[in-house]
Amino acid sequence: xxxxxxxxxxxxxxxxxxxxxxxxxxxxxxxxxxxxxxxxxxxxxxxxxxxxxxxxxxxxxxxxxxxxxxxxxxxxxxxxxxxxxxxxxxxxxxxxxxxxxxxxxxxxxxxxxxxxxxxxxxxxxxxxxxxxxxxxxxxxxxxxxxxxxxxxxxxxxxxxxxxxxxxxxxxxxxxxxxxxxxxxxxxxxxxxxxxxxxxxxxxxxxxxxxxxxxxxxxxxxxxxxxxxxxxxxxxxxxxxxxxxxxxxxxxxxxxxxxxxxxxxxxxxxxxxxxxxxxxxxxxxxxxxxxxxxxxxxxxxxxxxxxxxxxxxxxxxxxxxxxxxxxxxxxxxxxxxxxxxxxxxxxxxxxxxxxxxxxxxxxxxxxxxxxxxxxxxxxxxx
Numbered sequence: 001x002x003x004x005x006x007x008x009x010x011x012x013x014x015x016x017x018x019x020x021x022x023x024x025x026x027x028x029x030x031x032x033x034x035x036x037x038x039x040x041x042x043x044x045x046x047x048x049x050x051x052x053x054x055x056x057x058x059x060x061x062x063x064x065x066x067x068x069x070x071x072x073x074x075x076x077x078x079x080x081x082x083x084x085x086x087x088x089x090x091x092x093x094x095x096x097x098x099x100x101x102x103x104x105x106x107x108x109x110x111x112x113x114x115x116x117x118x119x120x121x122x123x124x125x126x127x128x129x130x131x132x133x134x135x136x137x138x139x140x141x142x143x144x145x146x147x148x149x150x151x152x153x154x155x156x157x158x159x160x161x162x163x164x165x166x167x168x169x170x171x172x173x174x175x176x177x178x179x180x181x182x183x184x185x186x187x188x189x190x191x192x193x194x195x196x197x198x199x200x201x202x203x204x205x206x207x208x209x210x211x212x213x214x215x216x217x218x219x220x221x222x223x224x225x226x227x228x229x230x231x232x233x234x235x236x237x238x239x240x241x242x243x244x245x246x247x248x249x250x251x252x253x254x255x256x257x258x259x260x261x262x263x264x265x266x267x268x269x270x271x272x273x274x275x276x277x278x279x280x281x282x283x284x285x286x287x288x289x290x291x292x293x294x295x296x297x298x299x300x301x302x303x304x305x306x307x308x309x310x311x312x313x314x315x316x317x318x319x320x321x322x323x324x325x326x327x328x329x330x331x332x333x334x335x336x337x338x339x340x341x342x343x344x345x346x347x348x349x350x351x352x353x354x355x356x357x358x359x360x361x362x363x364x365x366x367x368x369x370x371x372x373x374x375x376x377x378x379x380x381x
Contacts, residue, residue, distance in 0.1 A: 002030065009037040011065070020047030027054030033061055039093070040068035048075030052082035059088050067095035067121075076103030080110030087116050095149065096124040104131030108138040111145065121149030123177070132159030136166035143172045151205070152180040160187030164194040167201065175203040183209040252278050257311070258286040266293030270300045277306055285313040285339060294321030294340075301328045301335060313339030323367040330371040342366040353380060 008023075015023070020043040027033070038051075048071045055061065071079075076099045083089070099107075104127050111117060127135075132155045139145060155163075160183040167173065183191075188211035195201075261269070266289045273279065289297070294317045301307065317325075322342040329335060329347045333354070337343050345366045353361065353376060361376070368376070 003032045005030075006032055007035045008033060010041065011037050011039040013041055015041045015043065015047075017043045017046040017050075019043070021050035024050035024054040027051070027058045027061065030058065031060050033058075035063045035065075036061060037065040038069070039065045042069065044070035044098075045072050045075035045078070047071075049078040052078035055079075055082040055086050055089060058086070062088060063091040063093075064089065065093040066097070067093050069097055071097040071099060073100060073103035073106065075099075077106040080106040080108075083107070083110030083117060084113040086114065089114075089116055091119040092117065093119075093121045094125065095121050098125070100126040101128050101131040101134075105134050108134045111135075111142060112138045115144060117144055119147040119149075120145060121147075122153060123149045123151040125153055127153035127155060127159070129156050129159035129162075133162040136162040139173065140166050140169050142170070146172055147175040148173060149177045150181070151177045154182060156182040157184050157187040157190075159183075161190040164190035167194045168197045170198075171200055174200055176201065177205040179205040179207045179209070181209050183211060185211050187211065253281045254279055255283045256287065257283045261287050261289075263288070263290055263293040263296075267296045270296045273300055273304065273307070279307055281309040282307060283311040284315065285311050287315055289315040289317060289321075291318045291321035291324075293317075295324040298324035298328050301325075302331065308334050309336050309338075311338045312343075315339070319367050323369045326367055327369055327371040330369075330374065350376060 010019075010023075013019075015038070020038065020041065023036075023038070024047075041047075047069070048066070051064070051066075052075075055064070071094065075097075076094075079092070079094075083092075099122065104122065104125070107120075107122075111120070127150060132150065132153070135148075136159075139148075150163075155178065160178065160181075163176070163178070164187070167176070183206070188206075188209070191204075191206070195204075256269075259265075261284075266284065266287070269284075273282075284293075284297075287293070289312070294312065294315065297310070297312075298321070301310070312325075317340050319342075322340055325337055325340060325343045326346045329337065329343060329350065333351075337347065342365070345362075346368055349361050
């Protein structure tokens with residue numbers, strides 16, 4: 001009996017069902033192998049069933065990678081049966097197989113009885129809303145699984161809502177990937193509400209779904225506000241990481257250009273900046289801040305003393321936002337704000353007047369406001 005081999009990597013070897021079945025026979029008696037990689041080997045349900053039989057009695061394998069094969073519902077059912085009795089397997093990777101909602105139901109049954117599995121990846125399988133809902137019900141009581149991969153699994157609002165409800169009560173999952181799905185506004189709202197309750201998640205991936213900008217803003221805020229340990233990827237990551245830096249009082253330059261943080265994200269950043277004493281330069285260009293985001297930022301700039309340079313290009317800032325920013329410019333000669341037309345014109349004119357270099361002042365439709373007019377009047381004395 002072989003006791004020296006602890007790891008087998010046969011990825012991309014086209015072993016097929018026959019090869020998988022042959023390896024499975026070895027698992028029946030082997031007690032040394034810990035990890036097995038059989039990804040992309042062109043076997044289907046027959047090979048999966050043989051491997052499942054081996055896993056039912058094997059007591060050493062902790063991780064098995066079966067990604068990129070042709071495993072369908074029958075293979076999923078066999079693996080689920082193995083999971084019901086196996087007490088050693090920690091990780092199973094089933095990415096990019098042919099498992100649909102029925103197969104996911106079988107796997108959920110296996111997880112319900114299993115007491116060891118910590119990571120399951122079903123990325124690129126046809127899970128859909130029904131499969132997600134079934135998984136969610138089982139995971140409400142599961143206390144072992146810590147990582148769940150559901151990227152590109154055609155999950156929509158119904159599935160997202162079910163998973164959100166599960167995450168309100170689940171106490172073991174720390175990472176979930178729901179990116180590249182069909183989650184819309186309703187699902188985003190449900191996930192946002194969940195993040196105010198869940199205290200276990202440390203990573204949630206939600207990029208490339210179908211929810212609108214307003215719902216995305218809410219999610220960004222929820223992720224960043226939940227706690228500093230919670231992370232995400234893509235556009236959601238930048239704001240949450242920024243909030244961590246602001247809370248830690250470490251940043252001097254913060255670049256969030258083209259992060260689509262929106263009005264809600266801007267308001268959240270302002271809250272973080274209220275306690276920050278080191279940031280000097282902030283770039284929020286191309287973030288769709290609009291008037292409300294600009295007004296929130298202006299309120300902050302009236303009270304802070306460290307932040308002296310702000311970039312606000314391409315943010316759809318209108319008259320109200322421009323007027324609020326000009327009021328700050330009127331009271332702070334050290335502040336430079338770039339990217340807002342009315343603000344640029346007013347700040348240039350005011351600086352020229354104060355330096356006695358202005359020969360004419362043209363500030364038509366620049367939203368100067370009372371504070372700006374007072375500052376100009378003082379400069380003209």
